[in-house]
Amino acid sequence: MIMSSLIKLSLAAAISGIAVGATARADQLDDIKARGKLIVGIKNDYVPFGFLTKDDQLKGFEIDLAKFVAGALVGSEGDIELVPVVASNRIELLNAGRIDLILATLGKNAERAKVLDFTEEYYNMAGVVLMAPKETTISKWEDVRGLKLCGMQGNLYNRALTGTYGAQTVLFTGTADMFKAFQDGRCAGLAFDGPILQQKLSDPEWGKKYKIALDTFNYIPIAGGVRKNEPRFLEAVNKAILAAEAAGILVEAEKAYNMGETEYVAKRAADAKAAGY
Amino acid sequence: MSKETTSATFGFFGVVAALLAVLLTLYGQGTGEALRVLFDRSSLLLTGSSNFSGFGGGFSANVIISVLSMAIALVCGFFLGGAMVSPNAMVRSVAVVFMNLLRSSPWLVVLYAMLYLLPFNVSIFGHHIFVSPFLKAVIGLSFPVTAYIAEAFRNGIHAVPDGQWESARALGYRRGQILRLIILPQAFPLMLPNLMTTYAMLFIGTSLVVVTGTSDVLSIGKTVIASDGDDYAAAVYLYILLLFFLFAYPLATWTRALERSLSKGK
Amino acid sequence: MLFSLDFEWLADPLYQDWLLEGLGTTLAITGVGTILMLIIGVVGAAIIHFNIPVAKPLTIIMIDLFRNTPPLVQLLFLYFMLSDLGMSYTDATTGERIPLLSGFACVVISLALYNGSIAIEVIRSGINSVPRQTVEGGISLGYSRAQIFRWIELPIALRLTIPNMTSNVVSLIKTSAQAALVAVTDVMFYATQITLETFLNLEVMIVLWLIYLVITTLVVLLAKQLAKALTIPGFGAGAMK
Incomplete structure (x- = not known):
């Protein structure tokens, strides 16, 4: 057993050796602009936040938001890749670089704040x-x-x-x-x-x-999640979310997906508008 | 028809009929509706895109993942198997331990481990290579399969009579040359049924990549169930069972035929 | 990266409890699964050997189906569909329909069927390699076909197939990890729970990997002892190399 665990460790070392060379990247916002698309982790089995329609299209409250953010950051709403995530893998996918942004009913809390940065919140979910x-x-x-x-x-x-x-x-x-x-x-x-x-x-x-x-x-505020230490990207996403609220995107989405019109979303829309977004 | 063909045909239609019978028992009057849902979602389940406009998701992802994993495992298994018959006792025992290690790891654990072990971005010579969950699934599955191939390879080499080595050595061939030019061409046909069985196992194992976040047939199946309602869950799972069977069974039949012709040739 | 691995969570008594409890479930699943798998293997091989009408074609269809489809999909089907097929009972106190088979039972049954299908073929190949003379010896002693099967072919076949049966048991142990995907709290399930709380994915997976490795290694060693103890003098040793 000692022998085999040694081998396993050396295997892990060999593979992680590749991993070490994998960092050292430019600013994330520049990366995304250069790449020409924003990669967002969304849910696809989560009516009404993100789901698949009869004609195989992704729709939902968070999908609409994701498209708006892509439009604001990259140029058009089509410059987006939507990656389906689930609660148990979304944070890994973010921190490993597979996705740029989580918009997947991510509840704000202190434990998660240790491993990622939250964006502006956009919904208040009955827990x-x-x-x-x-x-x-x-x-x-x-x-x-x-x-x-x-x-x-x-x-x-x-x-x-x-x-x-x-x-x-x-x-x-x-x-x-x-x-x-x-x-x-x-x-x-x-x-x-x-x-x-x-x-x-x-x-x-x-x-x-x-x-x-x-x-x-408990009620849980829902926010987006981005990797830590990407201040420019975080700020751009925050601005885009506030702009989406000001433009009434989320108020419309609540109506479109029969979620009931909550005071929370209406108030955030009014505040964002008042703040000039 | 030969006896083998008859039994293969019986197995094939027997299983298809059994799956259909379960579908009928479950849905009764609603069978037509269930079949319509499956038909509507077929493109998504098979190719991962609507109206067969794309490729690389759904069942086609399972096929592609299995082929790529097999290719990697063949290369790695060749070297590992070679090390397992090395004249150097140290190399040999390390290789054997390593093979056993890989072989006794649960595929699901290896897949999870690869998901976290491999980075999502690798730079090689300044190029950013994006390691998608798809690629991770390919690499993750190739690990345990490498062990099976190495073993098949070793057994194949052992099956070639020692006299072949001796006469080749007498002719002045080096070890690597003997292995490549004399032993392998003879061992390969002997290994083939084993390799095919390994591939079939790998193909069936691709259902596990659902945990890596790849849009394989099972992930898409679950999404379809989430969107169309749980009533069609049974139909979707039966459909997926059928897809795997339609691919794997002919392969198994072919493997058996090869084995038979090999044992006849002896 | 390797040297910054954090294994402090292993000291947390809650996580220790989780892992131990999960390990217990995994051992229970694989233990019961192996016994059932062997029973299915022997019964199935006998059905085919004796050419029993109706049962034989059904057994062959079962083998073809289970061997050529993913065990995970088989498990999902069993877990979610058996109750639709009427396998449920009514709870006397609440009056609700409850599935007859728990998640645990579904996992055990699915493993027994999948690996049992392999076991049938393993035992059959063992029976085929019993030397013709041995069987003829039994006939000349006046044994019936059933007696020959019970006292000559099956015991020799089972001994001859210990190596193949061992890999089948190892395969069953490895496959059992999918229990976590139908919410059965095996060691894999708890390991996933720990990663969700600690975010220490790699570390937890390495520990989990080692746990499975220890279990399978022990099984292989045990099987080797068994094979040694049961060696038939003068033959069968070749199959155990």
């Missing part, structure tokens, strides 16, 4: 809510102790569900798997982002069987 069958007996978060709750890997509130409330989480990597497992009856409830579950209930088949049993115990 975790609990969906359950209509006849459920769960009436408060304390009731979930010992119950199986379906959810998604990579959401920070999972820790609170198991720690504070003593639930047993059953965590998946994608929403398709998570919804299917819940529908199959593998969990007593589905603990997930509020807007997504709200949207899901608008499907008559779901609305018939399920309800939002518990409201969130």
Whole structure:
């Protein structure tokens, strides 16, 4: 075993040797302009934030925002590459350079601020809510102790569900798997982002069987994420997001994707406009 | 028809019929609707783009990844296998340990490890090379496969009678020349069924690249399920099973035929 | 980069618990999976050997299907579809339909079917390499076909195929890592959870890699001992090299 771990370490060393030579790059904003496109990590299984339409097009609240930002930074809305990410890989993809910017329902918090820089926030998401069958007996978060709750890997509130409330989480990597497992009856409830579950209930088949049993115990501001130490790029993205808000892009998107017209988005639009963006 | 052809045909239609039977049991009256969804999404699942306008995603990504991984693994496996039959005991044992190490690693763990180990940008001579998840998947899968190929290679060399080495040495050939000019041409046909089985295994293993963020057929399948509703999840998974089967089964049949003709030739 | 690897998280008692718990699940999955896989292998080989009507063609279709499609897709199908096919029961207290098979059971079954299909072929090839004379010896002693299978062909075949069966068990252990993708809390799942909390992806994956390596190495060593203990004097040694 000592022999084999030595070999493994030397293998890792050999490969990481390549990695060391990989840094030393110019300013990111210049890179993007030279490349002629902005690469944005978005969700594609996340109605209404980012999803695939019947004719195989990506649409959604964050897709509209991403296109606007690309237009502001590079030149036109078409100068963009949309890379589908999930909660469990978006930060790696960003820090490893695969994407320039995360616009994928990324909640602001202190842990993440250690590994990336947040942009201006653009949405206030009801954090975790609990969906359950209509006849459920769960009436408060304390009731979930010992119950199986379906959810998604990579959401920070999972820790609170198991720690504070003593639930047993059953965590998946994608929403398709998570919804299917819940529908199959593998969990007593589905603990997930509020807007997504709200949207899901608008499907008559779901609305018939399920309800939002518990409201969130926290609201999370959603912001974009960029790599640390790229001040010029961060500033440009921030300006673009504020400009998108001022131009009413997000107010329109909320309407277009049936998300309900929130005070938060309207207020940010008015503020951005007042600040002259 | 020969006995082998009959049994291969039976297996082929038997599996297709079994998958269809499951689809019918699941959807009953709704089978037509399920098939329509699959038909509408076929282009996406097969090529990763709508209306067959592009290439390189979906099932075609699985095929391309498997071919590229195999190419890398063949080259690396050739060298590793060569080291495993080296006259130098030290080189030999290091190579054998390394082969065993690669062979006993779970593919999923290797894929995850490669995802984090490899950088996304590499500069070589001032050129920025972008290491996409696709490329990482290719490299990640080629690691364990290299081990299988090295082993097949070693076994192939061992299958060539020692007398061949001795007479070649007597004719004044060097070790590398003997290996390349005399042993390999004889060993290769013996290795071929083994290599093909390895390729089939690799091809089937490409389903795991779903964890690297590549738009392979399974990732796209999940996206389709997320957009079209969970009702069609079964149909999508059955479709993916069928795609893999349609590709892998003829390969397996061909491999068996090769094996038979080899054992007859003995 | 190598020298800045951070393994301090290994000292965190929570993460230690997670890894140990995950390891327990992984061992349970692979243990039960291996037993089931061997049963499927022997039964399947017998069905084909005795040419049992209906069962034989079904077994062959099963082998062809499971060997030529990805085990991950098989697992996803089992996990998500069996309840659609009616494999569910009604909970007496809540009146809800609940899938009959837990995630754990689905993983074990899927591994048993996938590696069991390989096991059937391994055992069959073992039976084919039992020398003709040995079988004829059994016939001349008045054994029935079933007795010959039970007392002569199967025991010799199982011993002859220990090396191939070992790689099949190793393959099962490696494949079991996909359990994490259907939310079964094996060692892979907890390792992913740790990376999501600590962002120390590479370090966690290296530890995980080592864990699997230790398990598979132990299995291989165990199989070697078993092969040695069961050597048939005078033959079969060639297959164990």
